[in-house]
Amino acid sequence: MCGIVGYLGPGGNAAMLQRMNDSQAHRGPDGQGTFTDGELGLGHRRLSIIDVAHGQQPMTTKDGRFTIVYNGEVYNYLQLRAELEQLGHEFTTDSDTEVVLEAFAQWGVEAFDRFNGMWGLAVWDGKEQRLTLSRDHFGIKPLYVAQVGDTFLFASEIKSILASGLYEKKPNDRTIYRYLRFRIHEDGRETFFDGIERLEPGEALTVDASGVQRAPYTRLREELAELATEQRPYDDAAAADYKARLIEAVRLRLQSEVPVGTSLSGGLDSSAVAVIINQLLNQGDETTKESVGAQQNTFSAVFPGSLNDEEKYVDAVLDICRGHVDAHKILPTADEFKADLRDFIRTQEEPLISSGPYAQYQVMREATQHVTVLLDGQGADEMMAGYIPYYFVYLRQLRAQGATKAAAELARSLDVIYRLGRFKLKAKLKRQKGIPATQLMGSDFAQRYAGERYAVEGSNLKKRLIEDLFVGSLPSLLRYEDKNTMRFSLEGRVPFLDKEVVKFIFSLSDEAIIKNGWNKRVLRDATRGLLPESINRRRNKIGFTTPQGEWFMRLKNHFYGIFLSESFAGRPYFDQPEVLHAFEGWIKGTNDVDSMMFWRLLNIELWLREFFDEHDADQDAPVRIKTDLEANEGKELDLVTASGQTVRRYPLRTELFSREDDLDARVADEIDGFFKELDADPEHAAQLAGKRWYFFISEKIVAITQGRSYFIWDINVGRPARVLSKYVTRTPAGIGLGSPFTMQLAIQEAGLPRVLYASAGGAVGKLIGKRGMFYELVGGDIRAIDGPTEYSAYPSNVSAKLAPKDPDEVSARLSALIRSRVPAAYAQTFGGTVVMDANDIGRNVLGSDVAGDRTRFEEMFADNPLGQGGEQTPMAIVVER
Template sequence: MCGIVGYYGPGGSEAVLRKMNDCQVHRGPDGEGSFIEGPVGLGHRRLSIIDVAHGQQPMQTADGRYTIAYNGEVYNYLDLRTELEALGHTFTTDSDTEVVLQAFAEWGGDAFDRFNGMWGLAIWDAQEQRLTLSRDHFGIKPVYLAQVGDTLLFSSEIKSILASGLYTKAVNERSLYRYLRFRIHEDGRETFFAGIDRLEPSEMLTVDASGVERRMFTRLREELAELGKQQRPYDDAAAAEYKERLFESVRLRLQSEVPVGTSLSGGLDSSAVAVIINQLLNQGDATTKSVGARQNTFSAVFPGSANDEEKYVDAVLDICEGQVDSHKILPTADEFKQDLLDFIRTQEEPLISSGPYAQFQVMREATNHVTVLLDGQGADEMMAGYIPYYFVYLRQLKAQGKKDAALELSKSLDVLYRLGRFKLQDKIKRKKVIPATAFMNSEFSSKYAGEKFATEGNNLKLRLIEDLFHNSLPSLLRYEDKNTMRFSLEGRVPFLDKEVVKFIFSLSDEAIIKDGWNKRVLRDATRGLLPEMINRRRNKIGFTTPQGEWFMRLKNYFYNIFLSEEFANRPYFDQNEVLHAFEGWIKGTNGVDSMTFWRLLNVELWLREFFDDKPEVIDEGPVRIKTDLEPNADKQLALTTSLGEQVTRYPLRSELVDKDTDLDPFVMEHIDRFFATLGADEEHSQAMVGKQWYFFISEKIIAITQGRSYFIWDINVGRPARVLSKYVTRTPAGIGLGSPFTMQLAIQEAGLPRVLYASAGGAVGKVLGKKGLFYELVGNDIRAIDGPTEYSAYPSNVSAKLAPKDPDEVAARLSEQIRSRVPQAYRDTFGGTIVMDANDIGRNVLGSDVPGDQGRFEEMFADNPLGQGSEQTPMAIVVVD
């Protein structure tokens, strides 16, 4: 398996080709090559599978007319080679690449429909000055396109087009809307990048001086529809023939000069592949040479999770005992968080759920043992593996007036119940169902409100064809291609043998669904090979993750992303609605599922990865923790206030506090440490002797230790808070009452009448041009309410808090203890304690035991020298010169 890149047109060059090819080393670590002639450039990265010693690319015919860059495997290449040799062709390698090239030289674009395999390729015809691109029948291998001015770029990965320097990045907002609204992607040529398309399955493109032409090289879709009408009776003979064809398909896909393994989820499809290989090993089949004496299987398991399939994996391993080496991977939520950006970068476009991360983990382990991996992809879309297909079939039977529609329904009730039970539970609990558009920016959603997504709902075979080529399978194949190639693996899919697919569609619908059993022909074909618990299981899980459980564990991390300024400033989201729904999901009070939040999260991280400017990372070596005598980063110790006072502020670094922290000992520990540090520093100690000094403490840590800080999901937001918060300007970093949860705290603290009074006053103030009247009327206690701040340390990043209770009393109490323990030289000059609400927008003294003008102390914090994030400096010693 490999990666291809290239261009056609005057914008291309050797430098462009190099940049594009360098982006996909992972797709082909075994070699690289390039070809430039006239308007065309072809680049290639090779992962050697067949004819490892030869087959380097780009490859040319002996006469130099045709040149190919090819990513794929054509499994019937030996038969094609024999046919071509009979027509006079000679071969210098044993690779399928040369067969593909000479087949095109002989038959042109008609050659593609003769291939049985997977590919994405480019062939240059020097005589006709024409470039041809092609993608296999089912789209197993990708080809991306971008027309940039008069130059066409193409590649196996989008990143290569981005790296060309010719394409200007832009979001395809239509694709983004359809993904957020309908949960779909890969439903046509368009990608999530405006101006970057993909070749569709079975499509070829030609480009020359006359322009670009795109067309299908096969009638496969039409053939499947025509075969579906034939309805060949299904019987034991048909099941036996299918079994023989499936065995042959697996056998063909074992052709390799490098080790081959199996991806085993425990489901019917991948288990079938594993036991077929085991059977071939038992028979001593020559094709199993690539497997070795023991089959390597790779499985993701989730012990203790509701969707763990380890018992099914183990049942298959028992069948294969003595001829199998099992590799079990145990992905965790913490690993998911750690790998998330790499995973999103690997996939290049948003994906429907976090499920493919399990596959990502499996591939990372598999690459340590094998180079080729077989799996069960595609069986669901040709044999009705998903529950919604039952509804299509039942509607079809009803429309045909068949009496057995009711019987089929009765035998499918347990399967259908699994689909509807969660919706039923939500209705019983009266959980609110929130439409996807509620989470979108209103202008964005209005722009695309006319978008529709319809599926075939009354004909089973037509729906399967639709999902094979359009709705479902293309995205799954994309996941597989990206995940395997990320780790330099080749993935092979035996179920997507075009002759096997055509055979299934020639059978009656009862070969697919009968008596409530889907995949009937596969079940019949593997009876006696598969463990009964797998052959007769009716619940499908597949390669997925315990997403709901993981999201709950990582809720703080995800909440911070939704809370971030980046997310708030996107033109696609309504941040307040997203935050409110996420809080409700955590508390179990709405019917929104984790899939919705995954799509929002995935889009945000995708935008950050591919569109946001990334700050330059400078390696400054190991992180050095500041001492109490040093300022925070980008701050300073000294300040001259507008009143002319010279002050020096020493931020005290501390541990994190929580509601169980005893504030007084906590503060005294840091006071003791400061003066111990000061005593060892002659310069600073002499500078402080005889000068008045004060202890400043952030109101935040006082409130937290008083139990006046609340996790967002523990705040029950009422309708008044939700309405009123919309009329308050949202300040950066979550400060203020511009969110429903902080407004709810304000209502609880001050009472709704007082908040309404202040709101009315604030509205009048805006008309009169007077700012801040709301907070003057509502009071400092309410002004000090803070929401979760993105850059604060946990738990402040996911909490909202009230002002501290009795801050004057707290200040007096702390001052009394400080005077009793500081060195004598500094005791008489201690002025007292100030409880400060300080941030980068404003400062407010909430309490103190020092008589005098509060504005004086607020001036001392004009640049907010404290730090609530990683600095962890919520206290300061302030010395007045």
């Protein structure tokens, strides 16, 4: 398995080709090569699997006419080689690459339909000055293309096209809409990058002086539809025939000079592959022994204690393979998912339908430590109706043939169908509110694409399966697998997508696929006696996924912070207030929006950050923790106030605060630490000696430790708060009563009548040009109520808080504590404590034990030298100089 890149046109050059090739080095760590011919450039990265010692690319025919870069495996290459040798072709390597090249030299584009395997390739015809690209019948291996001016680019990964420097990055808004609205992607040529397309399954593309032409090289889709009309009777002989074909498909995909293993999820499909390999080992099959070894390496993601854990099914397969298996179990966690999220999104290059493929990502990361090739069960669901919705398609088909047949099949499928509808039924019983996807989108964006539609075949089973094989389902799953395997320099192989095996299934009657409530009937019959009954007769499909709902609940603080972020708010794709409202409702269980919707929103945002937003080159560098004697980044220690006074501010860095903390004890520790540091630094000690100084503390941590800060999902927001908050002008940082949470707290503190009265007064004040009337009329410390802000450290980024209670008393108490702990000389010059509500918009002293005008303290914080975000400096020592 490899990676290919290239260009044709005046915009390319050797340096660009090398950049493109280097950007996908993970696809081929075993070697690289390039080839140029005038305005043509080809690049290749090699992962050596077959004929490791030879087969380097780019590879050119003896006559120098054809040159190939090729990513994939053609499993029937030995038969093709024999045929080509009879036609006079000579071979100098044992690689399938040379067979593919000579086949093209012999038959041209028609060669591709003879191949049974997976590939993305490019062939340059130096004589005709023509570039030909091809992708395998099912699109197992990727190939992306872009026309930039008069230069054509192609690559196995989008990253390489981005690395060319020619393509100007732009999101594809239509694809984003269809993804958010219909939960689909990869349903055609378009990608999420405007102007970058994918070659479709079974398609060839040529570029020459006449331009770019694209066309299918195969009639496989039409053949499957034609075979579906044959409806050959299904019986035990057909099941035995299928079993023999599947075993041969697995055996072919064990051809390798490097170690081969199996991805074992515990489902029917991957379990079938594992037990077939085990049977081949038991029979002494030489191909299997050479590639797999004495023991088959299996790799499984398990989630102990989660609803979708399949470990017991994995164990059942391992028990059958005992003595010939070396099992590896991977236990992905929510915290690992959070840590890997950026790399996972970068790896996939385009948004995914769910976080499920992260389980596969983790499996591949472990597998690469043991093997280079991995087989799995991908594709079986789409050809044998592995998903529950296929039952409905089949039932509609039967109903058209007669009510009796449909009723009989329905009666035997009720338990399966119920599993699909139980969550909707539960939501109805709970009277949970449904929220359409368009309600969470930016209104202009949603309106622009409101005419988009997505229809699927609903009443013909075989037609629907063909549709999902080539458009609706399988393409995205194959993309996930390719990206996850190649991220860790692995080759993934999918024996169920053997072209001849697929044709055989479609030639059988529909009863080979669904009968008496059992889907994948032919596979179940073929593996009876090979698989444990618990798997062969299993009806509750889970799939290779993560416990997404459980993980999202655990990571809700992190995800809420993303939804709350300034970048999310600024995208045209989202209605931030509606998204926040829906996410809060999901957390509380008051709506029936599922985690899949939130994943799509998150994925788009994180994808945009990764591929389109500017990145700080040092963003991954370790953060240096400042000392207490240094200013925060971008701030100064000294300030001249509006009154002409010079003051020095020392921000004190702390650990995060929670309501369980003892404020006095934490303050004592910080004061002790500061003066210990000061004692070791004579220069700064001189700045404080004999000077009046004060202790400033953020009102946030005072409120938190008083239990007056609340996670937003613990605040029961009423309709008045939601309505009133819409009419409040939010600051750039989102502070104030422009949030339903903070408005709800204001209503609870001041009462709804007073808030309504103050709101009316505030509206009048705006008309006459007088600002701040609302806060004057509402009274109390309502001004100090804060909502969640993205820049704040946890838990303030997911909390709303009231003003601290009795801030003057808190100040006096802390001052007494400080005087009792600092050296006598500093105790004599200590002026007192100030509880400050400060941000980049304004300053407000909420409490102090210092007599006199408090505005001078607000002047001391004119540039807000503290920070409760990454700085974590909610306290300061302030010196009058």
